[in-house]
Amino acid sequence: QVRLVESGGNxxxxxxxxxxxxxxxxxxxxxxxxxxxxxxxxxxxxxxxxIDSSGSPTYADSVKGxxxxxxxxxxxxxxxxxxxxxxxxxxxYYCAADxxxxxxxxxxxxxxxxxxxxxxxxx
Numbered sequence: 001q002v003r004l005v006e007s008g009g010n011x012x013x014x015x016x017x018x019x020x021x022x023x024x025x026x027x028x029x030x031x032x033x034x035x036x037x038x039x040x041x042x043x044x045x046x047x048x049x050x051i052d053s054s055g056s057p058t059y060a061d062s063v064k065g066x067x068x069x070x071x072x073x074x075x076x077x078x079x080x081x082x083x084x085x086x087x088x089x090x091x092x093y094y095c096a097a098d099x100x101x102x103x104x105x106x107x108x109x110x111x112x113x114x115x116x117x118x119x120x121x122x123x
Contacts, residue, residue, distance in 0.1 A: 013121070018119060021077055090121050
C-alpha cells in the first residue's frame with residue numbers, strides 16, 4: 001500500500017534543466033525525511049539530496065548549487081529541481097522515505113523506495 005512514484009525523467013541536452021516529482025501515498029508523509037538518490041549502470045547508488053520533516057535540506061557535493069530539493073506536505077509530493085545538467089548526471093533517479101527522520105544521505109537508512117525515473121543528459 002505504501003507507494004512512491006517518480007516522474008519527470010527525460011532526455012535533455014547538457015546545460016539544460018529538469019524537474020523530478022515523487023508522489024507519496026500509504027504513509028504519513030509529513031513526518032518522514034525524504035531523499036533523492038541515483039544509480040548509473042556499473043556504479044554504486046549515490047545520495048543526492050535530503051529534506052527532513054522540518055524542511056531542512058542537505059546536498060551531496062556533486063549537486064550542491066545545481067539541484068534543489070523541496071516538499072509539499074499538503075500534496076504529499078517531493079520534488080528535485082535540476083539545473084545545469086551534465087552528462088555525468090545520467091542515471092536512474094529514485095525517491096526514498098525514512099520514518100526516523102534522520103535526513104541522511106545514506107541509502108541504508110531509508111525504508112521505502114520508488115521504482116525510479118530515467119534521466120539522460122546528452123552532450
